[in-house]
Amino acid sequence: MxxxxxTANNEKTWGGGHEIQPLGASYGKMMMWFFIVSDALTFxxxxxxxxxxxxxxxxxxxxxxxxxxxFPFMHGVxxxxxYVALMTFILIFSSVTMVLAVDAGHxxxxxxxxxxxxxxxxxxxxxxxxxxxxxxxxxxxxxGAVETVGGSLLQxxxxxxxxxxxxEFAVKLxxxxxxxxxxxxxxxxxxxxxxxxxxxxxIQAGFKAHPELLVRTEHLTAEKKKTVLTxxxxxxxxxxxxxxxxGANLTRNEYGSKLFADFFFFxxxxxxxxxxxxxxxxxxxxxxxxVGTYEKRRSYEMVEKVGLYWHFVDLVWVxxxxxxxxx
Amino acid sequence: MSHxxxxxxxxxxxxxxxLSLITTVEVILGIIKPGVLEFNHFxxxxxxxxxxxxxxxxxxxxxxxxxxxxxxxxxxxxWSVVSPVIFxxxxxxxxxxxxxxxxxxxxxxxxxxxxx
Numbered sequence: 001m002x003x004x005x006x007t008a009n010n011e012k013t014w015g016g017g018h019e020i021q022p023l024g025a026s027y028g029k030m031m032m033w034f035f036i037v038s039d040a041l042t043f044x045x046x047x048x049x050x051x052x053x054x055x056x057x058x059x060x061x062x063x064x065x066x067x068x069x070x071f072p073f074m075h076g077v078x079x080x081x082x083y084v085a086l087m088t089f090i091l092i093f094s095s096v097t098m099v100l101a102v103d104a105g106h107x108x109x110x111x112x113x114x115x116x117x118x119x120x121x122x123x124x125x126x127x128x129x130x131x132x133x134x135x136x137x138x139x140x141x142x143x144g145a146v147e148t149v150g151g152s153l154l155q156x157x158x159x160x161x162x163x164x165x166x167x168e169f170a171v172k173l174x175x176x177x178x179x180x181x182x183x184x185x186x187x188x189x190x191x192x193x194x195x196x197x198x199x200x201x202x203i204q205a206g207f208k209a210h211p212e213l214l215v216r217t218e219h220l221t222a223e224k225k226k227t228v229l230t231x232x233x234x235x236x237x238x239x240x241x242x243x244x245x246x247g248a249n250l251t252r253n254e255y256g257s258k259l260f261a262d263f264f265f266f267x268x269x270x271x272x273x274x275x276x277x278x279x280x281x282x283x284x285x286x287x288x289x290x291v292g293t294y295e296k297r298r299s300y301e302m303v304e305k306v307g308l309y310w311h312f313v314d315l316v317w318v319x320x321x322x323x324x325x326x327x
Numbered sequence: 328m329s330h331x332x333x334x335x336x337x338x339x340x341x342x343x344x345x346l347s348l349i350t351t352v353e354v355i356l357g358i359i360k361p362g363v364l365e366f367n368h369f370x371x372x373x374x375x376x377x378x379x380x381x382x383x384x385x386x387x388x389x390x391x392x393x394x395x396x397x398x399x400x401x402x403x404x405x406w407s408v409v410s411p412v413i414f415x416x417x418x419x420x421x422x423x424x425x426x427x428x429x430x431x432x433x434x435x436x437x438x439x440x441x442x443x
Binding site: 023024025030033034036037040041044045048049051052053054055056057058059065080081082085088089092093095096098099100102103224304307308311312314315318319322325326327 | 335336339340343346347350351353354356357358365376379380383386387390391393394395396400401403404407408411412415416419420423424426427428430431434435
């Protein structure tokens with residue numbers, strides 16, 4: 001365990017003497033690099049699994065720019081990608097402040113290191129907050145859809161192909177299933193699943209009452225648009241409806257393939273967890289800088305090591321951004 | 328590992344500008360989706376996606392080389408970190424994407440319609 005000992009003035013040495021430095025790196029830095037290698041392979045595994053599932057359902061995969069269309073304070077405006085681009089800029093910028101902190105550390109400028117680390121932490125917090133907001137919109141959903149007995153998803157459009165939300169045409173019928181609440185039911189009668197706002201029968205009745213509506217399936221055409229059925233086909237498909245889907249959870253989602261939401265939650269969640277732990281580690285090192293731990297050591301290598309982790313988190317986001325939002 | 332203790336600030340800001348520029352280009356292309364790029368294929372992948380993947384690799388290169396300061400490390404460390412990742416990722420992608428494509432064919436051409 002000698003190698004892990006860091007004393008006040010020889011943080012960068014291995015056990016065995018001053019000249020011994022395998023690969024020209026200190027013990028801590030080399031271990032951080034190899035941790036990053038293993039973590040990079042973990043993320044590669046997730047992203048490759050995403051690619052695998054997407055290739056399986058290549059003709060029915062949801063279109064990202066129809067799913068992520070929200071921007072803060074712009075209700076009802078379709079703004080594909082702007083928000084996630086903003087998040088990317090925030091993360092890149094917090095990477096810049098991190099590398100500036102490392103740079104200031106090389107020159108042993110304590111105040112500068114502290115300021116840049118503080119900015120990095122703020123950037124990280126904004127990013128995680130943005131991700132939470134993105135998740136909220138994803139879970140809440142926008143238009144709603146219907147799932148058939150065969151597991152296909154049907155969405156609703158008007159004559160021009162514009163998406164129509166369920167509440168715009170569904171009718172209220174009497175005696176539909178209602179969610180049991182404590183005020184209405186006995187405590188042991190709580191239903192396992194949340195009951196959607198509308199039942200299948202209400203959607204079907206509403207569809208019948210609006211002859212201008214059409215059904216859109218998950219299938220992509222040669223122009224990479226979703227297939228819109230004729231009115232007769234629409235009615236036939238809708239008669240096989242089984243569930244009303246609003247928003248997204250791990251079982252089903254209104255955007256399309258069930259696996260799409262699963263991978264979205266898992267991969268962005270795992271990345272968000274990395275950002276979160278990066279923030280915590282940065283805060284610890286930030287306080288160490290403030291109390292002068294590294295000033296006493298005459299070495300800010302610890303800042304460099306957390307910097308490596310932080311940049312790695314940014315690196316992963318670059319790939320997540322490409323495969324989830326662009327391709 | 329001779330860290331010359333001069334400031335790298337200029338290079339850092341240059342890389343920041345470059346990464347921002349690449350991201351902006353990606354977003355613009357992602358919103359416009361020019362038909363010329365989207366519907367012309369090269370080795371099974373459309374040109375737009377080629378551009379996205381290449382720009383992603385360029386960004387990754389600059390993050391690792393400039394921000395993580397890989398360019399200042401010994402080449403032995405560089406190779407022992409980068410080469411296993413590149414090899415294993417390419418291998419994994421090849422295996423899984425081939426298999427995914429095969430299962431797509433099974434779903435399409437036979438009666439199996441099991442959504443798993």
